[in-house]
Amino acid sequence: MMLLQALALAISLMESWVLDDSDPVYQPGSCPFLDDAFNCFNNGRPDLDYLRYRWKPHGCHIPRFDGRQMLRMLRGKRMVFVGDSLNRNMWQSLVCALRESVENKSRIFQIEGRREFRTRGFYSFNFVDYNCSIDFVKSPFLVQEWRSSDRRGNRRERLRLDMIQTPSFNYHDADIIIFNTGHWWTHQKTYKGKNYFQEGRRVYNRLEVNEAYQKALRTWAKWVDSNINRSHTRVFFGGYSASHFRRGKWDSGGHCHEERQPITNDTQLKPYPLMMKILESVISEMKTPVFYLNITRMTGYRKDGHPSVYRKPDVHQRTPGIIQDCSHWCLPGVPDSWNELFYAAYLLSHHDLSS
Ligand SMILES: *[C@@H]1O[C@H](CO)[C@@H](O)[C@H](O)[C@H]1NC(C)=O
Ligand SMILES: *[C@@H]1O[C@H](CO)[C@@H](O)[C@H](O)[C@H]1NC(C)=O
Numbered sequence: 001m002m003l004l005q006a007l008a009l010a011i012s013l014m015e016s017w018v019l020d021d022s023d024p025v026y027q028p029g030s031c032p033f034l035d036d037a038f039n040c041f042n043n044g045r046p047d048l049d050y051l052r053y054r055w056k057p058h059g060c061h062i063p064r065f066d067g068r069q070m071l072r073m074l075r076g077k078r079m080v081f082v083g084d085s086l087n088r089n090m091w092q093s094l095v096c097a098l099r100e101s102v103e104n105k106s107r108i109f110q111i112e113g114r115r116e117f118r119t120r121g122f123y124s125f126n127f128v129d130y131n132c133s134i135d136f137v138k139s140p141f142l143v144q145e146w147r148s149s150d151r152r153g154n155r156r157e158r159l160r161l162d163m164i165q166t167p168s169f170n171y172h173d174a175d176i177i178i179f180n181t182g183h184w185w186t187h188q189k190t191y192k193g194k195n196y197f198q199e200g201r202r203v204y205n206r207l208e209v210n211e212a213y214q215k216a217l218r219t220w221a222k223w224v225d226s227n228i229n230r231s232h233t234r235v236f237f238g239g240y241s242a243s244h245f246r247r248g249k250w251d252s253g254g255h256c257h258e259e260r261q262p263i264t265n266d267t268q269l270k271p272y273p274l275m276m277k278i279l280e281s282v283i284s285e286m287k288t289p290v291f292y293l294n295i296t297r298m299t300g301y302r303k304d305g306h307p308s309v310y311r312k313p314d315v316h317q318r319t320p321g322i323i324q325d326c327s328h329w330c331l332p333g334v335p336d337s338w339n340e341l342f343y344a345a346y347l348l349s350h351h352d353l354s355s
């Protein structure tokens with residue numbers, strides 16, 4: 001694990017987005033597997049400058065993403081993303097990047113949970129020629145959301161900090177799992193958390209959101225340590241991805257549609273979130289080695305990479321005043337770089353395991 005730690009360190013030191021005019025790993029508008037919400041090119045985003053940057057950690061070379069090599073490493077394997085829609089963003093980026101290297105592209109099958117498995121929020125892509133599947137499981141908090149009604153029939157929502165979200169299907173034996181959770185903890189119902197967090201029978205009248213986050217992560221960590229075979233499964237955790245709403249929040253007119261370039265002045269970056277320090281400390285106490293994809297700062301620069309008004313194909317959505325998306329990312333785009341980091345880390349962990 002020494003190598004991995006060294007890489008993590010290198011990735012977090014002195015780094016920047018550099019101009020790079022080589023082709024993106026897949027062409028804008030070319031991948032049929034993208035959600036509309038991420039498909040900025042098809043939704044009419046006119047500029048492509050946001051595709052001209054490559055992430056360059058200082059004093060450390062990240063190999064270019066090599067889809068063929070990655071597919072060879074994934075042969076016969078199952079990889080699962082578990083988390084929120086930012087992880088979904090990363091999952092689709094990886095599927096589209098790998099698709100480029102598959103000769104017969106109609107031999108990639110999409111299986112949708114709703115139809116095939118009658119479960120909510122499970123999606124799978126099967127790369128038949130590589131006997132490999134890359135799945136997404138929706139679990140925005142990792143712990144269990146709980147909806148019920150009281151005796152008067154009032155709906156109640158609770159978050160069970162002591163229970164991992166019951167998976168709609170088993171993924172603990174996958175070969176690679178990439179978890180994340182972050183953005184939902186900043187939503188209003190969460191941080192105003194009155195009578196929202198529950199642990200055992202105890203419902204907290206008030207609980208600081210960071211404390212709740214820590215409890216949830218500990219629950220997750222315990223579950224991973226006791227359910228995941230660490231000689232079989234590589235575990236990754238995606239860090240907090242930055243948002244860039246200007247002059248308002250997501251629901252109060254915040255916007256980013258005028259952004260065409262990354263931030264270049266470090267003083268404009270937001271401080272490293274306390275939530276991620278909590279994550280680092282929980283991970284460091286685990287028995288299972290977890291590779292942390294530390295993407296907070298790298299995304300912090302990229303105010304130009306969000307779908308903004310190009311989150312839907314409908315032109316009416318582009319009129320000013322409409323809710324903009326300044327949290328997710330256009331694809332191709334920023335999450336392709338997360339997968340480049342993942343690729344580098346996975347190459348190393350392969351090397352680590354076999355040496
Ligand atoms: C992650 O990156 C942030 C900001 O660059 C840094 O402060 C933090 O120490 C990094 N964490 C790790 C585990 O390297
Ligand atoms: C496909 O991979 C699974 C493991 O994920 C393995 O059990 C199975 O034998 C493989 N099938 C073929 C045809 O290689």
Ligand SMILES: *[C@@H]1O[C@H](CO)[C@@H](O)[C@H](O)[C@H]1NC(C)=O
Binds near residue numbers: 104105107
């Ligand atoms: C590609 O795969 C599909 C589905 O398996 C098959 O019908 C088609 O013939 C293949 N095309 C080529 C060129 O091999």
Ligand SMILES: *[C@@H]1O[C@H](CO)[C@@H](O)[C@H](O)[C@H]1NC(C)=O
Binds near residue numbers: 230231
């Ligand atoms: C854990 O995985 C290793 C390597 O695949 C395997 O040899 C071992 O039997 C597994 N242990 C359990 C308890 O399943």
Ligand SMILES: *[C@@H]1O[C@H](CO)[C@@H](O)[C@H](O)[C@H]1NC(C)=O
Binds near residue numbers: 265266267268
């Ligand atoms: C960076 O921003 C800070 C504060 O906004 C400002 O004082 C400083 O002059 C800027 N530096 C450069 C190189 O533009």
